[in-house]
Amino acid sequence: MTPEQLRDVVRTAVAGVVGRGELAVDVPDDVVVDRPKNPEHGDYATNVAMRLAKPAGRPPREVAELVAAELRLQPGIDRVDVAGPGFLNVTLAKAALGRLAVQAVTAGAGYGRTQVLAGQRLDLEFVSANPTGPVTIGSTRWAAVGDALGRLLTASGAEVTREYYFNDAGAQIDRFAASLQAAAAGRPTPEDGYAGEYVQDIGAQVVALEPGLLDRPDHEQLAVFRARGVELMFAEIKGSLADFGVRFDVYFSERTLHESGALDKAVGRLREGGHVYEADGAVWLRTTTFGDDKDRVLVKGDGETTYFAADCAYYLDKRERGFDKVLIMLGADHSGYVGRYKALVAAMGDDPDVHLEILLGQLVNLVKDGEIVRMSKRKGNFVLLADLVEAVGADAARYALARASVDQQIDLDLDLWSRQSSDNPVFYVQYAHARIASLLRGAADLGLALGEPDDVDVAALATQRESDLIRAVAEFPQVVSTAAELRAPHRVARYLEELAGTYHRFYDSCRVLPRGDEEATSLTTARLWLCAATATVLRNGLDVLGVHAPERM
Known part of the structure; x- marks a missing residue:
């Protein structure tokens, strides 16, 4: 019986008590079932009686006794105790507890997947680094966390589109093109331009692709460096992310908003709502109406649209594509952006609390030999995704970046995460999986197989270590759904480390495979299933x- 199944059983018990007229309450839609810290308090605990006491007008322990009596009649439950002010501590029958292991194996890759977010259509935008340089360590954190969050949301039933918005229009692209041109011509980097070995590389690639380019008029050169440079830079960004295991469903170009008339459409929509006005030769959005600290310019006095106008058009485009909610992941340095974005959503006629969610993440520092790594080998003023992967590997990098809550700054120790030892969290978890794979290969060599699910003597799994491991396995679906709802992939990582530890303790105290001339027993098979x-x-x-x-490891 999984925690989800037990919740249904508790609801059924409450419904039984209510149906007989012993309690005058509504049967709750949601029931909290937790795993007690102390195993002596049973397999699971619920506070449902305490929640029902006030609407029932009865003492919590009195309500608890009524529900407990009903629960004791339910199949798969061995014991129900009333504790403290009205908690119900539930102990499952050994067969019901052991059956959880069989359910996990038979569900396979589907185990842990739920439908708690079913019906939600979400647009998840993350990374979105400008195509003016390689992917830095800051963006790498969002790549790891964003991709994990997309997987979590999908596993919880949501329909998720992973989207990358690249700013291929505007002043920063002009500066990038001028920097490439200067590098190719052997001139110094322009003021406010982009420096680094990668600029030299891409500038040379553009010249190689366009023979005679440096002999053309200056404006023609810049147009080519702009188009070819962005194309080459973005190809490198995509390649780096793909090597990191991150791919997007949609790569959305800012330039298309300018070319398609989407900006004019968005400004028109805002104007129709009465939120646009003109002052000092510019066109403004009255965002202060919706809590922003100041109004925002949409069109400058020279007729040039702002980045904020593009953001308005981009949000409208997402909503018109049918997304129920727009999720955007940003670095902490963009915290001042949240107010204006909420304001634009409200000005569009939407509810920012319903249709928008912005996640802010803290910085990442790389530490080597106790010192912060500040410079890339490519001589830019940053550390790259590729540097991190080269130092510790993609698996360790992804795990390390997703393991901490995004609102925490990370000092990522390269020495620790490259170490093949149990103090490296990802090695510890991966080793547990490899250890089990080795054991199952050993079982196969002995001619031992899992057999049919219905034939497993799950009641044989009776020791404390076995019960601890079964309960840990049973927690996984709830961990996934909670992590998805809280947008917290780090909860999965921390859970996996606890599960690995629980397994290692089980393995050290419960022999699984027979030795020498020993015969395999029903306990052997049950432990193999576990x-x-x-x-x-x-x-x-x-x-x-x-x-x-x-x-294998």
């Missing part, structure tokens, strides 16, 4: 984080 269930969860959990589950 090991296979643990491997299933480790594999599915690592997959949520975009990390491999190796068979």
Whole structure:
């Protein structure tokens, strides 16, 4: 019986008590079922009686006794105790508890997937680095967390589109083109231009693709460097992200908003709502009406549209594509942007609390030999995604970046994350999976197979270590759904580390395979199922984080 199934059982018990007229309350739609910290308090605990006491006008323990009596009649429940002010501590029958391991194995890759977010159509925008340079370590954190979040939301039933918005229009692209031109011609980097070895590389590639380019008029050169440079730079960005295991469903070009008339459409929509006015020769959006600290310019006095106008058009485009909510992941340095974006959503006639969600993340520092790594080998003033992957590998990098809550700054120790030892969290989790894979190969060599699910003597799994491991396996679906609802992939990583530790303790105290001339027993088979269930969860959990589950290490 999984926690989700137990919730249904508790609701059924409450409904039974209500149906007999012993309680005058509405049967709750949601029931909280938690795993007690102390195993002596049973397999699960619920506060449902305490929640029902006030509407029932009865003491919590009295309500608890009524629900407990009904629960004791339910199949799969061994014992129900009333504790403290009215908690219900539930102990499952050994067979019901052990059956969870079988359910995990038979569900396979589907174990942990739920429908808690079913019906939600979400647009998840992350990374969105400008095509004026390689992917830096800051954007790499969003690549790891954003991709994991997309996997979590999908596993919880939502329809998710992963989107990358690249700013291929405006002044920064002009500066990039001028920087490429200067590098190709052997001139110094222009003021406010882009420097670094990558600029030299791309400038040379553009010249190679366009023979005689430097002999053309200046404006023609800049047009070519702009078009070819962005194309080459973005190809490199896509390649770096693909090597990191991150791919997007949509790559959205800012330039298309200018070319399609989408900006005029968005400004017109805002004007119709009565939120646009003209002053000082510019066109403004009255965002202060919606809580922003000042109004924002949409069109400058020279007729040039602003980045904010493009943001308005981009948001409208997403909503017209049918997304229920727009999720945007930004660095902490963009915190001042939240107010104006909420204001534009409200000005469009939407509810920012319903149709918009902005996640802000803190910075990442790389640490080597106790010192912060500040410079890239490519001589730009940044550290690159490729540098991190080269130092610790893609799996360790993804796991390390997704392991911490996004509102925490990370000091990522390259020495730790490249170490092949149990103090490296990703190695610890991956090793648990590889250890189980080795055990299952050993079982196959002995001619031992899992057999049919209905034939497993799950009641044989009776020790404390076995019960601990089964309960840990059973928690996985709830961990996934909670992590998705809270937008917190780090919860999955921390859970996997706890699961790996629980498995290692089980393995050290419960012998699985027979030795010498010993015969395999029903307990042997049951423990093999439990090991296979643990491997299933480790594999599915690592997959949520975009990390491999190796068979050998």
